[in-house]
Amino acid sequence: MGSTEKAPRDLFDVIIVGAGIAGINAAYRLQTEIPSANFTILEARGGIGGTWDLFNYPGFRSDSDLYTFGFSWRPWPGNKCIADGDSIRKYIRASAAMYGIDQKVQFHHRLVAANWSSDQQAWTLLIDKDSHEARFHARFVILSTGYYDYEEALSSHINGIENFKGTVLHPQFWPKDFDYKDKKMVVVGSGSTAVTLLPSLAETASHVTMLQRSPTYIISRPSVDPFGAWVHKFLPAAMAHRITRIKFLLFGFLFIKFCAFYPLAARNLIKKVTVKELPEDIPHDPHFEPRYNPWEQRLCLCPDGDFFKAMRSGKASVVTDTITTVTPTGIQLASGKHIDTDIIITATGLKLKIGGGAQITVDNVPHTVGEKYLWKGVMLQDVPNMATCLGYTNVAWTLGVDATAILVARLLTSMRKRGITSAVPRLEKGADMKTVTALNLSSTYVVKGAKAVPKAGDRAPWMPRITYLADLWDAEYGNIVDGLHFEKVST
Template sequence: MGDAGINDVLDVIIVGAGISGINAAYRLQTELPSSSYTILESRGGVGGTWDFFRYPGFRSDSDLYTFGFSWRPWSQEKYIADGDSIRKYIRESAAIYGIDRKVQFHHKLLSANWSSDQQAWTLLVDADGQKEHLHARFVILSTGYYDYDEPLSTTIAGIEQFKGKVIHPQFWPEDFDYTDKKMVVIGSGSTAVTLIPSLAQKASHVTMLQRSPSYLLARPSVDAFGQVVSKILPSWMSHRLTRLKFLVLNSFFVKFCGAYPKVAKKLIKKATVKELPRDTPHNPHFEPRYNPWEQRLCLCPDGDFFQAMRSGKASVVTDTITTVIEDGIQLASGKTLDADIIVTATGLKIRTAGGAQISIDNTPINIGQKFLWKGVMLQDVPNAATVIGYTNASWTLGADATALLVCRLLKYLREKGITSAVPRLEHAETMKSTSALNLSSTYVVKGMKEIPKAGDRAPWLPRTSYFSDLWAAKFGSITEGLHLEKVSV
């Protein structure tokens, strides 16, 4: 991309109008109200993940007190909410603060190139079929880490022989009727756990077929503490207290599971056994091979998954597939599962930067080979932030810590007249690396080459908790590990 004659350079371009992008926009226009910015959104609506996925029962597996924006409290009674409610909440939040007027819909980022001479980014965008160039001093990639175009590829022997309907939840057909159908959902993660209770309401029977189980916890969909404090305290105070409660308890639970995995296993098993039908054993169906929080725990509001099992409309089979046949699935145990519909809830494909090519002076970079500075900026990449939330807490918490750090950095650059900030890593050969997404889930392991790396020393360490990241964003060093330049353009 040429960079001669760059005009109309925006201060910031945010890529993605999901929960991370809307939050970044709010922080930007609040902390730096004089800054010019726009949001590029490849699809036609605000909401990101919550606008894209439409499979039955789609909902959050994080509490909305912490998953919602800190600057616009979640006010609904149910704190584990359905996708439609969350999508509406994000859109209303964007509209209230005028953020929706900054969104350019059907604008898909194809590539971004940083010019050292111009000290600016040039973004090549597919604008509803037309190629356009946009320019910015700083870019915030709020694109999430899922590939919207393609799911995680999985080989299922004989699937082409199946005479019924095969569906991936990522591309659920609109108004698809599965009334009185026999359904098999392949998978054991949060998508499968979310689907089963909803499908069981109409299908004749739904079977969750899993190779190995996940941890599954039943939680009430309405928080008793929140209800009580909301009746005796002003709304702003009751929300803060309830949010703090979830922040502290969730953080404690994750740390407890890491420190005492055997005890955590026993506690989760005890809670699960209480919910199971009498004829369903805990082992092997609900006894994972890994420790709690090495992969995300699956939540079911009001125990809806277990309710579906107790009703007889849903069941779990732990086995491996030998082959799919015309009317079902043959298993290694010798059993056959009859099916009219097979749902392949086998995972999502990881993709960073929405698949766009990132270049520095026309030299492409490999995001998966770069370390993350403070979990926010890519090594050797000037004036760019990559928004990555938490895997063991609400995504929004990590996104907000990122946005606050970026705004503080932008203020510093402006005050000092600095034109670029570049994370530089000395003695990279001595750095021990790990994934920025600290999970052992199959989709994370398979997508490892796409994910930036974290290191074993500051400021390249992986994120550990919202409290420490929030402190670092507000009070920690914002120059350690950064190469700062003043270039006359």
């Protein structure tokens, strides 16, 4: 195959889109595994950190342990295994600075569209640079933009919300220095955001009510891991961190398998520990008795039992009911109860979006992300030289994006050695493959946003991610030929 156009001169080997935890990790893997690679990072916002730079609602923190959520190449330096958002943001930025990755970031560069040219064997990226148009070119693109919409939250219809005379907020857009002292507040939702918000708000507000249509599983965990603290007393820091990390990986894996194979036993175990945490006036059923089995939706963690402490203090409560309508002074429920409130927090979920919503075209032909299968959970079907960083839903997100970065670095190294200019995931014509979800959760925001997320299949190499250890092995040693179409084109 020949070429009719020359590749542009201002050409990067790789462009990483997004300077969050996935983008910084991808940059580290690139400069470690392929030191000669010329790359840059384009970040739409003005700071490093992604999600951790965006959210600032009260109590914002991790819901995964930092031993596995932190970078494998730079151990989490704090003693808390569940940490606040500000500490995590500082950790990401310090990690980037330590390896010079922060110098590769170009801020206020938002990806609008990306077009692959088969003749040039390169991507042209249309960028919004402070409201001015710019173009970048790359041989390979890594989308490290997360999985949700930064500009728009998940819409959730609440009847009569326009009647409310108080304040309505979504946690994603929490105003700086918002004053809620001695206010009555209702948090609508039961996911990790609501569970995080409630104990923090209760410290200042008059009273906080978590209003949920259906309950979730909430598990208390020490913010400082006793085992980790113990091994750090007797072993060098690097060794202690590695051992603690392995412990969290194994225990997390075993617990998820236990929940999958013995759901009734898992339900009973969680119920037993939850009942011990609850005050006598708050029953387990219906408020903490989900209709689904553990890990069909993500479990919520509360460090040092702060959620239950807020309940026991009397400054927080939970109501399981459905909303009939919102009145000028509160919320009218189907049960007939009316909750008086000054502030309504709609913690109803995130709107899924891949690649920041950028238009992706191949030779000017549009490709819709939600209609494509994912090769090894990484590359979009029929789209050359583009990787998508998606993590796990049941363990630390960082583990999944690191497996992706390792696989991409290995693929790029192989392509360089073989003189290959493009790799395109192709699904065989007539292949009888069943479609499965790439994000294996039944949460409302996942179900509503399913069409925005790439698909997975029931056979390799199109299957969804399984477990970190298996995916890590596959990234380092697995087959990186099956399912890919390679081209060598002179440009």
